[in-house]
Amino acid sequence: MSLIYNWMYYIASGGLILIGLYIVLVKTNLIKIVIGLDFIDTGVNILLICIGYIRGKTAPIFSKPEITSTNVVDPVPQALVLTAIVIGVAILALALSIGIKVYQHNQTLNVNKIKGLKW
Amino acid sequence: MVNPSLLVGVPLALAFSIPLFGLISKKIEKYIPIIALLINVIISLILIPQVLKKPIVVSIGGWSPPFCINLVVGPLGIFFVTLISSIGLLVSIYAATYIKEEPTEKYHMLFLLLIVGATGIVLTGDIFNLFVFFEILCISSYALVAYNKDKEGTEAAMKYLIQGSVGSSFVLIGIALLYGLFGTLNMADIANKISLANSTFLFISLAFLITGFGIEAAMFPLNAWLPDAHSSAPSPISAILSGIAIKTGVYGVARMVYTIFNAEGILTFIAFLGLLTLLIGEMSAFRQDDIKRLLAYSSIGQIGLIIFALGIATSLGIFASLFQIVSHALAKALLFLAAGYMIYRIGSKSITSLYGLGKKMPITSFAFAIGSFSLIGLPPFAGFISKLLIVYAAIQVKKPIFIVFIVVALIATVIEAGYFFKIVQNLYFRESKNIEKITETSGYILAPIIILAILIIAIGIHPQFITGLLKGAANELLERAGYIGWVLGGS
Numbered sequence: 031m032s033l034i035y036n037w038m039y040y041i042a043s044g045g046l047i048l049i050g051l052y053i054v055l056v057k058t059n060l061i062k063i064v065i066g067l068d069f070i071d072t073g074v075n076i077l078l079i080c081i082g083y084i085r086g087k088t089a090p091i092f093s094k095p096e097i098t099s100t101n102v103v104d105p106v107p108q109a110l111v112l113t114a115i116v117i118g119v120a121i122l123a124l125a126l127s128i129g130i131k132v133y134q135h136n137q138t139l140n141v142n143k144i145k146g147l148k149w
Numbered sequence: 150m151v152n153p154s155l156l157v158g159v160p161l162a163l164a165f166s167i168p169l170f171g172l173i174s175k176k177i178e179k180y181i182p183i184i185a186l187l188i189n190v191i192i193s194l195i196l197i198p199q200v201l202k203k204p205i206v207v208s209i210g211g212w213s214p215p216f217c218i219n220l221v222v223g224p225l226g227i228f229f230v231t232l233i234s235s236i237g238l239l240v241s242i243y244a245a246t247y248i249k250e251e252p253t254e255k256y257h258m259l260f261l262l263l264i265v266g267a268t269g270i271v272l273t274g275d276i277f278n279l280f281v282f283f284e285i286l287c288i289s290s291y292a293l294v295a296y297n298k299d300k301e302g303t304e305a306a307m308k309y310l311i312q313g314s315v316g317s318s319f320v321l322i323g324i325a326l327l328y329g330l331f332g333t334l335n336m337a338d339i340a341n342k343i344s345l346a347n348s349t350f351l352f353i354s355l356a357f358l359i360t361g362f363g364i365e366a367a368m369f370p371l372n373a374w375l376p377d378a379h380s381s382a383p384s385p386i387s388a389i390l391s392g393i394a395i396k397t398g399v400y401g402v403a404r405m406v407y408t409i410f411n412a413e414g415i416l417t418f419i420a421f422l423g424l425l426t427l428l429i430g431e432m433s434a435f436r437q438d439d440i441k442r443l444l445a446y447s448s449i450g451q452i453g454l455i456i457f458a459l460g461i462a463t464s465l466g467i468f469a470s471l472f473q474i475v476s477h478a479l480a481k482a483l484l485f486l487a488a489g490y491m492i493y494r495i496g497s498k499s500i501t502s503l504y505g506l507g508k509k510m511p512i513t514s515f516a517f518a519i520g521s522f523s524l525i526g527l528p529p530f531a532g533f534i535s536k537l538l539i540v541y542a543a544i545q546v547k548k549p550i551f552i553v554f555i556v557v558a559l560i561a562t563v564i565e566a567g568y569f570f571k572i573v574q575n576l577y578f579r580e581s582k583n584i585e586k587i588t589e590t591s592g593y594i595l596a597p598i599i600i601l602a603i604l605i606i607a608i609g610i611h612p613q614f615i616t617g618l619l620k621g622a623a624n625e626l627l628e629r630a631g632y633i634g635w636v637l638g639g640s
Contacts, residue, residue, distance in 0.1 A: 047322070054315060063311060070318045077322065081329040107328065110277055114321060117284045121314050124288060128295050128306050135300040146304050147377045 039080030046073030060132065060139040064125045071118040075111045082107030150199065151192050153222045154207050156230055157269050159192075160185040164261035171254035178254045182241040182261050189234035189268070193227060200227045201621050204635045206274070214274070214636050215335035221274035221636055224621030229271035229400060231618075232475060236392045236482050237264045239597035243486050244385040246594045247493070256296055256383075262289040263389065270397045274636055276324050276409075277334045283320065283401070287313050287365070290394055294382040305377035312374045316364030320401075323357035326350060337636035340409045340629055355412060358405045359419075366398025368456060369426040372449050376433070379445035380498075384489020387441060391448040392482040396474055399452065403459055403467075407626040413462065417550065420460025424554050426453030431561040435568050439498045440488050443568065444481065447524065450565060451477045457558060458539045461546060467623040469538035475608065475615060476523060476531035483520040483601035487513045490594065494587050500572060504579035509587045512595055514576045516602040521569035523605045526562060531608040536562065 034041070046069055053066025082104035090102035129139070136144050163185040171178040199205065204223040208214060222230075241260065248256050266286025273279050291313065295306035324334075330346045331339050343351070360371070367375040375395070379387045406412050406419065430450030437443040455477065458470035490513055495502050507514040523530035526537075543555040589595075608614060625632060 047318075051315070054311065060307070067311065067314050067318075070315065074318050074321045074325065078325045078328075081325055104332075106334070107325075110328075113277075113281060117281070117288075120288055121284075121310070124291055125307075125310050125314070128291070128303055128310060131295065131298055131303040132307050135303060144304055146300050147308075147381070 039076060039083065043073045043077035043080060046070075046076065049073075058141050060129050060141055061126075063141070064122065064129060067125065068118065068122055071114070071121075075114055075118075078107045078111050078114065151195055152207065153192075153196060153205055153220055153272065154209070156189055156192055156234075156272065157220070157265060159188050160261050160265045160268070164258050164265060167258040167261070168254050175253070178257055179245040179248075182257050182264075183238065183245065185261055186234050186238040186241055186264065189264075190231070190238055193231045193234055196222065196227055197231065197618060200224060201617065204625075206636055215333050215338035218278050219274040219335070219636065220272045221337075221632070222272060223625045223632065223635065224618060225400075225625040226272045228471065228618050228622045229396070230268055232396075232478055233264060233267045233271070233393050236478055237389065239600060240385045240389050240392075240482060240486070243388075243594060243597045246592070247385055247489065248383065250297060256293070259289045259293050259296075260386075260389070263293065263394070267393050267397050271400055274336050275334050276327065276336050276339065279336075279401070280317070280320055280324055283365070283397075284317055286394060286397060287317055290378075290386075290390060293386045294378045294390075296383055296386065297381075299381075301377075301381040305374075305381035309374040309378040312364055312371070316361045316371070318361075319357045319364075320361030323354045323361060326354040326357070330354070335636070336404070336409055337633045340411070341633045341637065343410060351410065355405065355410050355415075359402055362398045362401030362405065364398070366395055366402060366456070367426070367449055367452055368402075368422050369429055369453070372426065372430075375449055376442050376445040379448060380439060380441035384441075384485055384492065387445070387489070388482040388485035391445070391485060392478040395448065395452055396455075396478065399455055399459070399474070402456070403626060408629050408632055411629060416460045416462045418460075420457050420551075420554060423453045423456030423458075423460055424557055426450070427457060427558060427561045428453070431564040435564055437568075438500050440492070440500050440503065440572070441485070441498055443500070443572075444484050444488060447565065447568075448477075448481055450561060451481070451524065454536075454539065454558065454561075457554065458542065461539075461542050461551065463542060463546060464623055464627055465538065465545060466542040467626050468619055469535060469542045471619045471622055472531075472538055472612075472615075473535040475619075476535045476605070479601055479605050479608070480520045480523040480530075480532060483516060483598060483605065484524070486598050486601070487517040487520065490598070491517075500575065502581075503572070504575050504581035506587070507577035510589045512589055513598060516598045517576065518573045519602045519605055521573055523609070525566045525569050529606065529609045531605045531612075533609060534612050 050066045050069030054063050057063055084103050087101050087103045090105045133139055163181050167178050167181050200222055207220040208217045210217050263286055266282050269282030270279055291306050291310045294309055295303050327339055330350055331342050364371045379390055427450050430446050430453055434443050434446035455470050455473050458466050492498055523532035526532045540555055543551045
C-alpha cells in the first residue's frame, strides 16, 4: 500500500494521460477527441505539479512567521502549470471553433465520415 | 551593440498592434509584417559578425544563468534567425497583395506570431521557454491553415491540431521529467549535469521529446498531418510552413540530441528514420496529381534528407544538413509561392491544368523550374552543393551501413527528379487550350519569387557567402562543452 501512497499522484497523472491517448486514438466523435486532448493536458499538468510537491509542506507564500524556506514545496512547477493551463485553454478554444466549422461543412462530427482529403 | 531580445520583442509588439492599425486604415496593416521582418533581417545581419566572434547570452530579469530565462545567440541561433526572417520577409511581401479574403488583419497578426514563435524557439536557452514559443508557433499555424474557412482547410487544420497538440503535450512530459531529474530548466545547466542521472529516465525523457518535436518536423511515422495541412493552407502559409515551421522541429530534435542529451547512441537510428522519411515522402509525391500536395510530400522527403544528414554526426555531416536546410527553405518557398500564383491564375490545383503555362507566364514558370532543379540537385543551384556534401559526408564516415543508406537516398533523389522533370516538361512542352487569357502580372508580387531564384543561383555559384556561418553553427552542435561554457561561464 505504501507504494500506492507514495506514487499516487504519478499514477493518477499517468492514468489521465493514457486515458486521453486512448480517447484520441479510438473515439470517432470529434468533440470526444477534443475532450481526450484536454485529458492529456490535465494529466501533464498534474505530473508537473507532483514533481514539485513534497508531502506535508505548504505553499511558498511567506505570510506567517512559521512558514520558512525549509517547509515549503517547489514553486517553479506551479508557475509552469499556470502557463501550461493558459496554453491548454487556447488550444481547446481553437479546437472547438475549428470543430464547429468542420461540422458546418460536413454535417457530421464522425471522423470516419469526413473524407474530403484522402490520407 | 544591438540587443538580441529585440529579435523576439519587435515582431511580438508589432503583431498585437496590427488590429489597432487596422482600425485606423486598412492600407497600413499589411505593411506592418514587412516592416517588422525588415527590422529583424537588419538586426540579425548586424549581429552575425559579432556572434561569430563571441556568442551573446542575454539574461532577462537581472539574474544570472541558470536562474533566469535567457536567450543564447550562438552561431546556430543566428543562422536560423537570419533564415527565418529573410524567408518571412519575402513571403510577407508576397502575402501583402496575395491575401484578399477578410479578416486580413488577423492573417497578418497570426503570420507575425508564427515568425515570433519560430525565432523564439531557435534563440531561447530555457527549455520551458522553448515549449512556450513552440506553442505560439503551433497555435498560430493551426489557425492559419484554417484561414480560408473552406472544407479542406478546416479539415486539415483539425488533423494538424489533434496531432500537433498531442506532440506538444509529449514535449511537456519530457520537460517535466527533465525538471524532476535535475531541478533546473536551463538547457546548458541540464546539459552540464546530464551524466549524473539515471539513464533509464533519461531515455524515457528523450523519447518523449523526440516524438514531440518529431511530429512538428514530420519524421516518418508522425507525418500524416503534413500533406493535408501544407496543401490546404493559403499559398504563402504553405511556403512558410514548409520553409520554416518544420525546420524548427528539426532544430528541436538536433538541440535535444546533440547539446542536451549528448546521445550518440541513437544517431544511427535517427539517420535511419530520416532515410525512411525520405523514401516514403518521395514515393508518395511521385503519384500525386495535385501540385500543392506534391510539393508537400516533397517537403517530407527533403526533411528526411536533412534528418539523415544530421544523423551522420560528423562535422561535415551537420554542415551538409544545415546547408540542405538553407537550400530547401529557399527552393520550397519559391515553389510554393510560384505555384500559388499559378493556381490563383488558373483556378485549379491539378497538374494537368498547368500544361503550357511556360509561354503564358514566363517569369513564374522559369522561377518554378529553377526551384525544382535546385531541389533535385542540379548544378549550378544551391541544392547541388548540399546534396553533394551529404553524399561526401556519408561516404567519409567509412561505416558500411552509411554506404547502404546513401545508395537508398540517391535512389530517392532519382524518384524526385522523375516527378519534378515531368512537371517542368509539362510547363514548357505541352499545349493546352484553356489558358488563352492567362497573362503574367507585372508588379511587386513577382519580386519575392525573383529574389528567391536569384538567391538560389547565387548560393549555388558562390557558397562561400554562408559557409562561415554554417561552420560555426555545426561546431555549436558538436561542441557541447563550448555551449555550456558560454551560458554558465567558465568551462
